[in-house]
Amino acid sequence: MRHRIVLVGxxxxxxxxxxxxxxxxxxxxxxxxxxxxxxxxxxxxxGSVENPRGIDVRxxxxxxxxxxxxESCGRGISxxxxxxxxxxxxxxxxxxxxxxxAPRQVALDHLIAALRSGxxxxxxxxxxxxxxxxxxxxxxxxxxxGFRYEGTVMDGAPxxxxxxxxxxxARLKSFEGILNSxxxxxxxxxxxxxxxxxxxxxxxxxxxAETDPSMDLDGWDATVKACLxxxxxxxxxxxxxxxxxxxxxxxxxxAVRDAVADGKRVKQLARGWREGRTVRASxxxxxxxxxHPLFSVNGxxxxxxxxxxxxxxxxxxxxxxxxxxxxxxxxxxLIAIHxxxxxx
Amino acid sequence: MRHRIVLVGxxxxxxxxxxxxxxxxxxxxxxxxxxxxxxxxxxxxxGSVENPRGIDVRxxxxxxxxxxxxESCGRGISxxxxxxxxxxxxxxxxxxxxxxxAPRQVALDHLIAALRSGxxxxxxxxxxxxxxxxxxxxxxxxxxxGFRYEGTVMDGAPxxxxxxxxxxxARLKSFEGILNSxxxxxxxxxxxxxxxxxxxxxxxxxxxAETDPSMDLDGWDATVKACLxxxxxxxxxxxxxxxxxxxxxxxxxxAVRDAVADGKRVKQLARGWREGRTVRASxxxxxxxxxHPLFSVNGxxxxxxxxxxxxxxxxxxxxxxxxxxxxxxxxxxLIAIHxxxxxx
Numbered sequence: 094m095r096h097r098i099v100l101v102g103x104x105x106x107x108x109x110x111x112x113x114x115x116x117x118x119x120x121x122x123x124x125x126x127x128x129x130x131x132x133x134x135x136x137x138x139x140g141s142v143e144n145p146r147g148i149d150v151r152x153x154x155x156x157x158x159x160x161x162x163x164e165s166c167g168r169g170i171s172x173x174x175x176x177x178x179x180x181x182x183x184x185x186x187x188x189x190x191x192x193x194x195a196p197r198q199v200a201l202d203h204l205i206a207a208l209r210s211g212x213x214x215x216x217x218x219x220x221x222x223x224x225x226x227x228x229x230x231x232x233x234x235x236x237x238x239g240f241r242y243e244g245t246v247m248d249g250a251p252x253x254x255x256x257x258x259x260x261x262x263a264r265l266k267s268f269e270g271i272l273n274s275x276x277x278x279x280x281x282x283x284x285x286x287x288x289x290x291x292x293x294x295x296x297x298x299x300x301x302a303e304t305d306p307s308m309d310l311d312g313w314d315a316t317v318k319a320c321l322x323x324x325x326x327x328x329x330x331x332x333x334x335x336x337x338x339x340x341x342x343x344x345x346x347x348a349v350r351d352a353v354a355d356g357k358r359v360k361q362l363a364r365g366w367r368e369g370r371t372v373r374a375s376x377x378x379x380x381x382x383x384x385h386p387l388f389s390v391n392g393x394x395x396x397x398x399x400x401x402x403x404x405x406x407x408x409x410x411x412x413x414x415x416x417x418x419x420x421x422x423x424x425x426x427l428i429a430i431h432x433x434x435x436x437x
Numbered sequence: 438m439r440h441r442i443v444l445v446g447x448x449x450x451x452x453x454x455x456x457x458x459x460x461x462x463x464x465x466x467x468x469x470x471x472x473x474x475x476x477x478x479x480x481x482x483x484g485s486v487e488n489p490r491g492i493d494v495r496x497x498x499x500x501x502x503x504x505x506x507x508e509s510c511g512r513g514i515s516x517x518x519x520x521x522x523x524x525x526x527x528x529x530x531x532x533x534x535x536x537x538x539a540p541r542q543v544a545l546d547h548l549i550a551a552l553r554s555g556x557x558x559x560x561x562x563x564x565x566x567x568x569x570x571x572x573x574x575x576x577x578x579x580x581x582x583g584f585r586y587e588g589t590v591m592d593g594a595p596x597x598x599x600x601x602x603x604x605x606x607a608r609l610k611s612f613e614g615i616l617n618s619x620x621x622x623x624x625x626x627x628x629x630x631x632x633x634x635x636x637x638x639x640x641x642x643x644x645x646a647e648t649d650p651s652m653d654l655d656g657w658d659a660t661v662k663a664c665l666x667x668x669x670x671x672x673x674x675x676x677x678x679x680x681x682x683x684x685x686x687x688x689x690x691x692a693v694r695d696a697v698a699d700g701k702r703v704k705q706l707a708r709g710w711r712e713g714r715t716v717r718a719s720x721x722x723x724x725x726x727x728x729h730p731l732f733s734v735n736g737x738x739x740x741x742x743x744x745x746x747x748x749x750x751x752x753x754x755x756x757x758x759x760x761x762x763x764x765x766x767x768x769x770x771l772i773a774i775h776x777x778x779x780x781x
Contacts, residue, residue, distance in 0.1 A: 117606075125606070249748050251603030258602040259595030262461075262469070262772045263765065386756070389733060403765040404593050405757055412730070412750035421607065421747040428606045 095147075096431060099133040099181050099212075101174060101203050102189035103157050105300050106217055106244070107134075109420035110189070111150045117424075127431045132183055134163055135174045137190070142167035145182065175202040179210045185239070185430060187423055188216040192308055192317065194333055196224045208232040208240065213435070215426040217244030217419060219317045223333060226324050230436070239430035241437055244422030246272065246318045247395050250411040253437035254429075256326050263403040265326050267366040270397035271390045272318040274414070275301045275309035276341050276361045281391045283349045284358065289341075300416050301393060312340030312361065312376050319363035319374040322397075327365060329372025339378045352380040360387055439491070440775060443477045443525050443556075445518060445547050446533035447501050449644050450561055450588070451478075453764035454533070455494045461768070471775045476527055478507055479518045481534070486511035489526065519546040523554045529583070529774060531767055532560040536652055536661065538677055540568045552576040552584065557779070559770040561588030561763060563661045567677060570668050574780070583774035585781055588766030590616065590662045591739050594755040597781035598769075600670050607747040609670050611710040614741035615734045616662040618758065619645045619653035620685050620705045625735045627693045628702065633685075644760050645737060656684030656705065656720050663707040663718040666741075671709060673716025683722045696724040704731055 100107055114121075114129055121127045131150055133143035139157055142148065144167030153166045170177050178186055186207035190200050201221040207214045208229065216222060222229065222242050233240035246252045247270075256265065271277050278301065279292030287295075293306060301309075308314050316338045323329035341361065349359045357380040365374045381388055386408055390396040396410040411418065429437075444451055458465075458473055465471045475494055477487035483501055486492065488511030497510045514521050522530055530551035534544050545565040551558045552573065560566060566573065566586050577584035590596045591614075600609065615621050622645065623636030631639075637650060645653075652658050660682045667673035685705065696703045701724040709718045725732055730752055734740040740754040755762065773781075 250751055251599065254603035255595065255599070258778075259598035260769065261776075262769045383727075383733075386733070386754070389727075389730070403768075404755060404762055405759070406755075407594055408752075408754040408756065410730070410750075410752040410754070411748060412752065414749065418748055424747075425604065425606045432605075434602075 095128050095130045096185065096427075097130055097132045097183040099135065099178060099183045099186045100131050100189070101135045101178070101186060102191070102218070103134050103136045103139060103153070103163070104189065104191065105416050106419050106423070107189040108154055108157060109416040110187070110423045111154055113417070113420045113424050115150055125428055125431060127428060129427065133170065133177070133181060134166070135170065135177065136163065139163045141170040141174065141177070143170055143181070144168065174199065175206040178203055178206040178212070181212075183212055185213040185215060185427065188214065188218050188221075189423070190218055191305065192218060192314065193220045194313055194317065195220070201225060204229055205232065208236055208238060211236050211238055213239035213430045214241070215239070215423055215430065216242050217423055219245040219321055223317050223320045223324065226321075233436065239435035241426035241429060243426050243437060244419050245321055247397060247409070247411050248414045248418035249421035249425065250395070250409055250418070252322070252397060252409070253325060255409070257437045260401065260404075263401040266400045266402060267364070268322055268397060268399045269362055269364050269387070271360055271387050271395050272363045272397070273309050273312075273315040273361060274393040274395055275306065276312070276315065277391065277395065278393050279310070279341055280349060280359055280361070283346050284353055289346060299393070307342070310340050310342040312338040315361055315363045316374070316376045319365055319376055323365040323372045323374050327367065327372045329365070331372060331374050337375045337377065339376060341378065344378060355380065357382050358388060360390075362387065439472045439474045440529065440771075441474055441476045441527040443479065443522060443527045443530045444475050444533070445479045445522070445530060446535070446562070447478050447480045447483060447497070447507070448533065448535065449760050450763050450767070451533040452498055452501060453760040454531070454767045455498055457761070457764045457768050459494055469772055469775060471772060473771065477514065477521070477525060478510070479514065479521065480507065483507045485514040485518065485521070487514055487525070488512065518543065519550040522547055522550040522556070527556055529557040529559060529771065532558065532562045532565070533767070534562055535649065536562060536658065537564045538657055538661065539564070545569060548573055549576065552580055552582060555580050555582055557583035557774045558585070559583070559767055559774065560586050561767055563589040563665055567661050567664045567668065570665075577780065583779035585770035585773060587770050587781060588763050589665055591741060591753070591755050592758045592762035593765035593769065594739070594753055594762070596666070596741060596753070597669060599753070601781045604745065604748075607745040610744045610746060611708070612666055612741060612743045613706055613708050613731070615704055615731050615739050616707045616741070617653050617656075617659040617705060618737040618739055619650065620656070620659065621735065621739065622737050623654070623685055624693060624703055624705070627690050628697055633690060643737070651686070654684050654686040656682040659705055659707045660718070660720045663709055663720055667709040667716045667718050671711065671716045673709070673718075675716060675718050681719045681721065683720060685722065688722060699724065701726050702732060704734075706731065
């Protein structure tokens with residue numbers, strides 16, 4: 094039986110996921126018995142189309158890459174996206190629209206519409222999950238559908254899967270990580286003698302720092318990720334607006350060079366910890382020395398160090414990821430849902 | 438309903454697992470509905486006892502720590518251990534006897550007896566798994582019972598869980614790791630100016646380098662782990678005896694100091710890779726520089742770098758583990774089996 098997908102958002106991540114599906118179609122069928130078919134693509138800038146027999150993905154990619162409307166790929170969809178999602182005949186809704194920092198946002202409406210109408214949800218969009226994790230999780234349980242979001246933190250590197258499947262029985266006490274690739278790349282570029290603007294350009298060229306680079310450079314992206322880890326893995330109630338946050342947009346390049354002269358590196362560290370029964374988060378710029386476990390995490394690499402009651406200190410590092418890595422998160426979430434592993 | 442456990446082996450790891458069960462009894466019941474009860478302990482040196490209503494674990498620990506027989510903890514078991522395992526009324530057999538490098542070994546008989554008589558198997562003993570992985574896996578499937586072995590590589594850090602649950606859909610192309618804690622600790626001690634013997638003593642004091650330190654120092658432990666990763670995660674057929682292997686027992690301390698003078702560190706690197714359709718492994722001593730992802734993995738820490746078709750390079754690091762970490766592997770395998778996740 095076909096697994097019918099509504100893809101909401103067709104930017105860098107959405108398109109890379111579509112490419113991954115195309116390339117791995119036969120493997121997905123052979124190894125996992127998963128016959129995935131995209132039956133609708135909803136976008137803000139290239140129109141929204143559906144084709145119940147499956148959209149010609151190769152054609153959709155060509156059109157989107159050329160910057161033209163998708164309308165020739167199927168029937169146009171004129172209603173608002175949450176309404177369409179509610180009535181769509183589909184198994185899974187994949188949300189990959191850009192991050193917004195606000196409790197109310199259309200991405201949330203997408204997820205709620207999908208879950209209420211009995212569809213699985215996969216999202217790489219942190220916005221709705223950071224504000225409404227509990228509501229979405231409970232809604233998914235109530236409707237016996239999947240809700241997975243591995244792509245929201247560290248791309249395809251397993252973070253939520255790690256805790257909720259591989260580290261069952263361990264309790265997270267605190268974490269510390271480098272979670273924003275754009276920021277880390279710009280810092281590495283300044284260290285190498287280039288300017289802040291050069292660094293931002295480099296991030297843009299490789300497809301990071303996509304829609305709104307200020308989300309990265311002002312520290313919002315790292316802050317939202319820290320809050321997500323606090324809220325999902327530590328049972329916290331942390332809102333990004335209330336977290337102490339340092340982005341690199343106001344950083345003096347000399348601070349980076351002074352650190353290097355000192356044998357250190359300036360890094361943006363996202364932290365979460367417990368204070369009594371409260372979970373707290375922070376995002377700050379700090380000069381760290383070579384003994385720090387995050388010292389050698391450079392360029393677009395990211396890393397998370399966790400301390401649990403069982404493993405003293407456990408670290409994961411994702412080195413030099415590209416768009417493929419984020420798309421893989423969505424892809425592996427899809428396999429998991431197909432196999433009946435509905436939550437991470 | 439009680440989950441009845443036969444514990445085979447009551448050395449450092451077996452005892453630490455027993456302590457973990459004692460300490461977390463109420464949490465296990467409350468969070469996972471798991472009422473675990475050790476109904477038999479089989480040992481080579483402290484006798485073997487059973488008590489169908491559950492052995493007084495606190496007492497057994499006191500006796501074993503004092504080096505005396507366990508016989509006052511229950512009824513003595515006189516038959517051979519595989520025979521006892523076959524007839525035991527139990528749900529899960531946990532194998533934590535010491536490593537032996539040989540295709541035929543009593544640990545294998547334990548596992549086969551357990552699986553054939555419909556009992557789940559958890560092992561932290563690499564020996565039987567490295568030689569007979571496919572047979573054991575198939576036997577477990579045939580009998581619809583669990584077969585988990587997370588503690589065999591990197592203690593409690595999720596390695597097999599990572600690939601078989603969290604990284605579903607990714608294919609392992611190659612790996613490189615520091616997998617033997619004793620070796621790495623001795624190397625770090627020599628770097629710090631101490632002797633080889635000092636290093637081995639340090640490893641013994643903290644409970645590593647337990648039964649037979651030559652397994653660690655001659656490179657066997659790392660070699661068996663490399664083979665396990667090749668055979669389980671890459672579909673290989675690699676036997677430890679045929680793998681190029683360098684242990685530190687014949688290493689000249691000057692080599693370590695020369696590397697340090699050069700800004701490098703000597704590490705024992707365990708590798709696995711594909712050559713056409715063949716999977717190969719090696720264990721070698723190499724001087725690596727600060728840019729290498731394993732450079733900063735010191736002391737008893739261990740780490741694994743993997744390259745897959747989906748994530749370019751992904752690394753996990755377990756920092757300063759103790760016995761608790763290995764026991765946690767068995768503990769989390771037990772939770773998994775209780776939850777019906779029968780294989781990693």
